[in-house]
Amino acid sequence: MKTKTKTAARLLTLGLSLALGTAAAQSPVEVQFWTWYLSPKFDGYIKDTITAFEKANPNITVKWFDKQDTMVQDFISSVNMGSAPDVVNLNIDETSKAAQNSFLKPVDTLTPMSTLKSVYYPQTLANFTIGGKVYGYPWYGSLNEGVLLYNPDLMTKAGVKAPRNMTELLSMVKTIKDKTGAYAWVPALKDPGGASFLGYFFSDGLPIYDASGKAAFNSAAHVALLQKYVDLFKGGYFPEDGLRKEAFQLATELYAQNKVAMIVGGPQALNRIKDTNPSLYAKTVVTTAPLGKAQVQTGTSMGLVIPNASKHPAEAAKLAAFFTNNANQIAFAKIVPIVPTTAAAKNDAYFKKVSTDPIAKATSLVGASGQYINPGFKAPGNSDDLYKNFSDNIEAALLGKKTPKAALDDSVTYWNANMKK
Amino acid sequence: MTVSRRHKAPTKSKYSLRDTLMSYAFLAPALILLALFTFYPLAYGSYLGFTEYGGARFGQGLPPKWIGLDNFRTLIADPLFLKSMVNSVKYLIIVPVLQLASLAVAVLVNKNLPGMAFFRAAYYVPVVTSISLAAVMWDWIYNKDGTLNWILTNAHLIAKDSTFGWLNNELTAFWAVMLVTFWRGFGYYMVLYLAGLQGIPEELEEAAVLDGAGAWKRFWSITVPLMKPTILLCSLLSTIAALRVLEEVLVLTNGGPLNSTYTALMYVYSKAFQGFNFDYGLASAAGLVVAAVALLLSVINFRVFRDDTGGGK
Numbered sequence: 001m002k003t004k005t006k007t008a009a010r011l012l013t014l015g016l017s018l019a020l021g022t023a024a025a026q027s028p029v030e031v032q033f034w035t036w037y038l039s040p041k042f043d044g045y046i047k048d049t050i051t052a053f054e055k056a057n058p059n060i061t062v063k064w065f066d067k068q069d070t071m072v073q074d075f076i077s078s079v080n081m082g083s084a085p086d087v088v089n090l091n092i093d094e095t096s097k098a099a100q101n102s103f104l105k106p107v108d109t110l111t112p113m114s115t116l117k118s119v120y121y122p123q124t125l126a127n128f129t130i131g132g133k134v135y136g137y138p139w140y141g142s143l144n145e146g147v148l149l150y151n152p153d154l155m156t157k158a159g160v161k162a163p164r165n166m167t168e169l170l171s172m173v174k175t176i177k178d179k180t181g182a183y184a185w186v187p188a189l190k191d192p193g194g195a196s197f198l199g200y201f202f203s204d205g206l207p208i209y210d211a212s213g214k215a216a217f218n219s220a221a222h223v224a225l226l227q228k229y230v231d232l233f234k235g236g237y238f239p240e241d242g243l244r245k246e247a248f249q250l251a252t253e254l255y256a257q258n259k260v261a262m263i264v265g266g267p268q269a270l271n272r273i274k275d276t277n278p279s280l281y282a283k284t285v286v287t288t289a290p291l292g293k294a295q296v297q298t299g300t301s302m303g304l305v306i307p308n309a310s311k312h313p314a315e316a317a318k319l320a321a322f323f324t325n326n327a328n329q330i331a332f333a334k335i336v337p338i339v340p341t342t343a344a345a346k347n348d349a350y351f352k353k354v355s356t357d358p359i360a361k362a363t364s365l366v367g368a369s370g371q372y373i374n375p376g377f378k379a380p381g382n383s384d385d386l387y388k389n390f391s392d393n394i395e396a397a398l399l400g401k402k403t404p405k406a407a408l409d410d411s412v413t414y415w416n417a418n419m420k421k
Numbered sequence: 422m423t424v425s426r427r428h429k430a431p432t433k434s435k436y437s438l439r440d441t442l443m444s445y446a447f448l449a450p451a452l453i454l455l456a457l458f459t460f461y462p463l464a465y466g467s468y469l470g471f472t473e474y475g476g477a478r479f480g481q482g483l484p485p486k487w488i489g490l491d492n493f494r495t496l497i498a499d500p501l502f503l504k505s506m507v508n509s510v511k512y513l514i515i516v517p518v519l520q521l522a523s524l525a526v527a528v529l530v531n532k533n534l535p536g537m538a539f540f541r542a543a544y545y546v547p548v549v550t551s552i553s554l555a556a557v558m559w560d561w562i563y564n565k566d567g568t569l570n571w572i573l574t575n576a577h578l579i580a581k582d583s584t585f586g587w588l589n590n591e592l593t594a595f596w597a598v599m600l601v602t603f604w605r606g607f608g609y610y611m612v613l614y615l616a617g618l619q620g621i622p623e624e625l626e627e628a629a630v631l632d633g634a635g636a637w638k639r640f641w642s643i644t645v646p647l648m649k650p651t652i653l654l655c656s657l658l659s660t661i662a663a664l665r666v667l668e669e670v671l672v673l674t675n676g677g678p679l680n681s682t683y684t685a686l687m688y689v690y691s692k693a694f695q696g697f698n699f700d701y702g703l704a705s706a707a708g709l710v711v712a713a714v715a716l717l718l719s720v721i722n723f724r725v726f727r728d729d730t731g732g733g734k
Contacts, residue, residue: 072695076697101697102480102481241564244586244588244677383696384696385698395677399678399679
């Protein structure tokens with residue numbers, strides 16, 4: 001009798017445990033997903049992808065929010081209030097800062113490293129690697145150089161052909177302005193993200209840091225490159241608004257008004273030109289971008305990160321991996337000319353199509369170039385202060401308040417004194 | 422004095438206990454909201470000014486760490502903060518100009534002439550215009566190829582090849598942004614002055630006219646003294662507003678060129694809210710310094726515009 005009671009009790013306990021375990025496994029989980037500046041333009045794509053994910057994972061529901069200019073503040077506040085999102089869309093730079101400040105969970109603890117390596121290009125994965133740990137699932141990207149698009153009328157009037165490299169591009173800046181009155185090109189002169197000249201240095205094969213990790217962007221070669229830009233700026237060959245406005249915005253604005261001959265950048269510039277000046281769009285020529293001496297593209301990408309404060313990291317990882325998988329990134333590329341960060345994208349038939357339409361041509365030129373997405377340098381610790389200092393020094397050089405050498409020397413000194421490890 | 426007080430018959434309060442309780446009950450909700458959204462943040466913000474809080478500390482869920490005056494030492498050693506404070510104090514130049522101009526226009530639009538309502542409304546339009554729209558408009562005006570240069574070159578005041586972007590030049594950007602602040606604030610203070618002017622009894626003006634006082638004499642002897650409380654209010658508000666200038670700077674110049682338009686509040690904003698390297702402790706300390714300057718200037722305002730027509734000392 002005693003044995004029977006014990007057995008019955010054991011069976012009951014086992015049954016209850018199994019029932020509770022199953023219930024726990026199947027209990028619905030709501031995952032909060034934050035994107036950045038994707039609504040309302042891409043509502044359809046995001047909602048369709050969420051629906052497909054929920055169908056494949058019936059126990060997970062996704063609550064989607066699109067954040068815009070207050071993304072970072074909202075993120076910080078939500079962590080503080082105990083209502084952190086589970087999947088957040090951040091770019092490489094912000095991911096780096098968030099990871100340095102202990103906000104993020106390394107995603108290689110949620111998805112095996114071998115899986116991550118098999119899905120994404122090594123470099124796109126490296127972009128989200130901080131201190132040896134991967135903090136983001138690489139999502140859609142863009143290339144800084146990307147393609148060259150130009151106004152053939154202005155180029156003919158100036159008597160020049162499409163530049164094949166950055167040296168050629170810089171050498172024709174004066175000719176185009178003097179002969180046509182239009183600017184040849186709008187370089188990024190000042191960027192709060194520090195990308196402008198640090199990016200140009202990287203493109204020309206010039207290092208940002210030395211072997212010990214100290215800032216080292218003040219060699220004679222760095223100074224000479226900056227000097228070229230300073231001379232052209234002082235001569236009025238670059239729009240002075242470039243110090244105040246974002247280069248991409250200014251370039252597309254002026255190009256559509258026939259005031260700029262060339263744009264070096266992503267195909268997304270063409271979308272704006274198509275809207276504002278359709279006849280200029282129709283005759284715009286798209287070709288390969290001129291590269292710096294290092295012959296490398298630079299670029300950036302978005303990533304999906306999992307906050308440390310996420311209550312459902314496993315489900316969040318599933319959603320992030322789903323959104324960033326090859327099929328979903330290719331589907332996104334078909335809507336807007338993004339550069340997928342998945343290794344399989346380079347063989348996709350979509351990017352091998354031949355077309356005369358500028359956007360289609362640009363998309364096929366850059367779409368399969370995800371392996372080149374590389375900002376060229378890692379954001380330093382304390383990056384907001386350091387980038388501000390760098391930008392201020394570049395501005396001082398452009399406005400003639402400092403020599404290029406003094407500007408770079410001062411910035412390097414500041415970086416090395418204030419860079420947090 | 423003491424004796425008379427002692428012998429004074431006990432006066433009965435004109436309010437019953439019920440009335441008193443009722444009054445406090447009506448005041449309580451507003452006080453609770455003020456305590457929650459003003460006094461507590463003020464006290465907590467002041468406390469944070471003496472702590473290390475933000476960045477990795479925040480990400481790890483650690484509480485603020487008391488560091489005494491360290492944040493203030495950092496501020497004193499930061500050339501950007503000093504420059505931003507100087508710019509903010511320099512921005513106060515706008516206060517007397519704005520007050521005089523809006524008072525003068527308020528006097529003009531206070532006349533009962535046909536169509537005056539249109540003018541009153543027109544001057545108020547910039548107050549309700551969104552800053553982003555204003556930024557686009559002023560960008561067109563200040564641009565190298567913009568309206569201002571077009572007017573100046575056509576009036577032969579500057580040569581065509583000497584034009585420049587007014588917001589791109591270290592010498593002009595500060596004043597150009599200040600003009601936008603003037604444009605945005607002018608209508609607001611004008612309306613306040615208009616309300617003050619309409620509260621002046623007409624009989625006083627009529628009596629002065631009968632006594633043979635001219636318009637200028639009436640303005641200085643009647644209008645200005647009676648408008649002192651309004652002048653104090655407007656002066657105080659515009660002093661604090663000048664110290665807190667942020668929006669115009671952010672959208673028009675982002676503090677540049679060469680930080681010539683970088684204001685104290687922009688410093689606070691950038692330290693507290695830009696990026697993940699935020700530093701609430703340092704931002705709060707900077708905010709405290711700005712508040713202290715505002716308090717000092719408020720005291721000066723009270724002293725300058727105190728009512729000495731009989732109500733004061």
